Every structure is written in C-alpha cells, then in structure tokens.
Amino acid sequence: MYTCKDSINLLLEYLEGEMSPEESRHLQEHLSGCSPCEEFLNTYRATPSLCKRALAARMPKEVSSKLTEFLRTKIKSAS
Amino acid sequence: MSAFEALVESHQDKVYGLALRMTRSEADAAEITQDTFLSAYQHLKDFRGDAAFGSWVHRIAANHALMRLRHRRVTQAAEVELQGPEFTPRGTLADYPVSDWSRDAEEKALDAELGQAIRQSADRLPEGYREVFLLKDVDGLSYEQIAEVTGDSIPAIKSRLHRARLALREAIDAFYNRDNRGP
Numbered sequence: 001m002y003t004c005k006d007s008i009n010l011l012l013e014y015l016e017g018e019m020s021p022e023e024s025r026h027l028q029e030h031l032s033g034c035s036p037c038e039e040f041l042n043t044y045r046a047t048p049s050l051c052k053r054a055l056a057a058r059m060p061k062e063v064s065s066k067l068t069e070f071l072r073t074k075i076k077s078a079s
Numbered sequence: 080m081s082a083f084e085a086l087v088e089s090h091q092d093k094v095y096g097l098a099l100r101m102t103r104s105e106a107d108a109a110e111i112t113q114d115t116f117l118s119a120y121q122h123l124k125d126f127r128g129d130a131a132f133g134s135w136v137h138r139i140a141a142n143h144a145l146m147r148l149r150h151r152r153v154t155q156a157a158e159v160e161l162q163g164p165e166f167t168p169r170g171t172l173a174d175y176p177v178s179d180w181s182r183d184a185e186e187k188a189l190d191a192e193l194g195q196a197i198r199q200s201a202d203r204l205p206e207g208y209r210e211v212f213l214l215k216d217v218d219g220l221s222y223e224q225i226a227e228v229t230g231d232s233i234p235a236i237k238s239r240l241h242r243a244r245l246a247l248r249e250a251i252d253a254f255y256n257r258d259n260r261g262p
C-alpha cells in the first residue's frame with residue numbers, strides 16, 4: 001500500500017500515463033482512501049494551467065517597434 | 080507588411096515572455112527576441128514546415144535564452160535542491176490542503192494578486208528548475224525538445240519539472256489558504 005509520500009512522488013508519471021498497471025492500481029487505491037492526497041492531485045494537476053496564465057506577457061510597444069526596425073535593417077542589409 | 084513580419088507579430092509576445100521569465104531581465108528578453116527572429120529569418124530554409132512555426136521559433140528562443148543563462152551561470156554558486164512537501168515519519172502529508180482550489184484554474188479571469196504570487200514564486204525557482212518548467216508547462220516544448228536544447232536527460236528533466244510544479248503548487252496553495260493558517 002502506498003503512503004502519501006510514495007503517491008506524491010509519482011504524480012507526474014501517473015498523470016502522464018507512464019506507470020505500470022499495477023503501480024497505477026496501488027496509487028488509485030491510496031487516492032480513493034486519502035482525501036488530502038486526492039485534493040493534492042487535483043491542485044497539482046491544475047498548477048501548470050494557472051501558471052501559464054499568470055506568466056503570459058505582452059511585449060511592450062516600444063520593444064515591439066524596435067524589434068521591427070531591427071529586423072527590417074538586418075534583412076535589408078543582408079539582401 | 081511582409082509574410083515574415085506577420086509571423087513575427089504573431090509569435091513575439093510568447094517569445095518575449097519566455098525570454099523574460101527565463102532571464103528575469105527586460106533588456107535581455109528584448110535582445111533574445113531580436114536574436115531569435117533574426118536566426119529564424121536566416122534559417123528559414125531549414126524550417127521544414129512539418130512542425131508549427133511557433134514550436135520551431137520557440138526552440139530557437141529557448142536556445143538563445145539558455146546560452147545567455149549559461150554564460151551568466153559561470154559566476155553563480157551551485158544550484159540549491161528544491162524541497163517538496165513535508166511528510167510525517169510514517170509518510171503521510173504533514174500539512175493537509177485546506178481547500179481544493181483546482182476549479183479556479185478553469186475560470187476566465189485570473190486574480191491579480193494570485194498572478195503576482197505565481198510570478199514571484201516562478202522567479203524564485205532555481206534556474207535549472209525554472210528553465211524546465213517554463214519550457215514544458217508554459218511554452219509547451221516536448222521532453223525530447225527540452226533534452227535537445229538543455230543537453231539534460233529526460234529523467235532529470237522530469238524530476239526537475241515535478242519539483243518545480245510542487246513548489247509552484249505550494250505557492251498557489253499558500254495564496255488560497257492565507258487566511259486559514261496561523262503564522
């Protein structure tokens with residue numbers, strides 16, 4: 001029977017479907033009887049999408065204008 | 080506007096965002112974005128068209144950002160190991176989640192304070208962990224692509240990704256439970 005520690009260490013492999021059927025069954029048995037780990041799994045799974053939204057950045061307009069100017073100059077001098 | 084300029088405009092925010100989060104420097108991010116699109120233009124003939132332009136250009140950006148970080152890292156101290164959650168000697172969680180905030184991830188608007196907490200936590204991740212997390216979870220590169228740009232093994236990449244996700248999950252959990260836990 002897996003402990004919380006075993007289960008949490010295996011979450012990445014579990015979510016990516018890389019565990020053997022037997023390991024997966026052991027983990028599911030633990031999760032079904034341990035609500036803290038079940039909630040931990042839910043929040044672990046939700047973390048990447050929340051982070052992706054928080055870390056999205058817009059390039060400042062001034063930097064964007066400089067980029068366009070830089071590329072036009074370089075491309076023109078290369079052709 | 081040329082076809083190439085249109086491609087630049089479509090992908091510049093993501094390339095700049097990746098470079099900014101990896102280097103934590105606006106000046107470096109602007110330069111990396113310039114170098115990335117110039118490299119892309121110079122190697123357009125190598126773009127086979129069987130992958131999305133975005134995926135190809137993001138790999139170029141990751142290479143440029145990593146080169147800059149490697150150059151910086153020469154003078155930096157050894158990287159710290161990220162610790163995961165705490166467990167009791169019997170292997171049970173020492174600190175139980177108070178609330179399941181996973182459904183908030185599906186809501187349209189992201190709380191501004193939560194966004195700030197995530198950015199601060201991501202910026203505090205040791206570089207090797209931050210790189211892998213940004214390349215996989217934010218930029219969407221495959222493990223094989225990350226192994227190619229970092230030179231690390233896939234098991235090492237997965238191990239660092241797991242540790243980074245645990246650290247960020249912890250930061251988000253602390254935000255949601257800031258009123259429920261004592262000092």
